[in-house]
Amino acid sequence: MSFADKTLTCRDCGTEFTFTAGEQEFYAQKGFDNEPTRCSSCRQARKQSRSSGGYGSDRGYSSGGYGSDRGQREMHTITCSSCGKPAEVPFVPRGNKPVYCSDCFKSQRSNNVRSNSRW
Numbered sequence: 661m662s663f664a665d666k667t668l669t670c671r672d673c674g675t676e677f678t679f680t681a682g683e684q685e686f687y688a689q690k691g692f693d694n695e696p697t698r699c700s701s702c703r704q705a706r707k708q709s710r711s712s713g714g715y716g717s718d719r720g721y722s723s724g725g726y727g728s729d730r731g732q733r734e735m736h737t738i739t740c741s742s743c744g745k746p747a748e749v750p751f752v753p754r755g756n757k758p759v760y761c762s763d764c765f766k767s768q769r770s771n772n773v774r775s776n777s778r779w
């Protein structure tokens with residue numbers, strides 16, 4: 661079986677490229693029926709974009725979305741209305757409402773729920 665160079669047109673960039681006899685032989689040995697549809701540079705570009713771009717963007721999307729959700733939680737420094745200590749809260753404090761540090765917030769809640777409970 662003999663092979664002759666063939667000129668094919670890349671379906672991606674439209675450039676004519678040579679499907680050489682050697683390549684045809686290689687394809688035949690591998691049992692590939694179909695001819696290459698892309699020039700070698702487009703094939704390389706696809707390979708690279710699939711291995712690095714696909715993988716990277718997949719991870720970037722999932723981890724980035726997750727991370728930015730949590731990262732956008734801005735902390736605001738407040739002064740606790742109960743003990744006067746500075747504290748950070750994940751919401752914007754409103755001037756007309758008392759804000760508590762996490763410790764006082766907990767005890768305020770437990771006091772409200774069970775007024776007779778003591779530590």
Ligand SMILES: [Zn+2]
Pocket residue numbers: 670671672673674675698699700701702703
């Ligand atoms: Zn091409």
Ligand SMILES: [Zn+2]
Pocket residue numbers: 740741742743744745760761762763764765
């Ligand atoms: Zn406090």
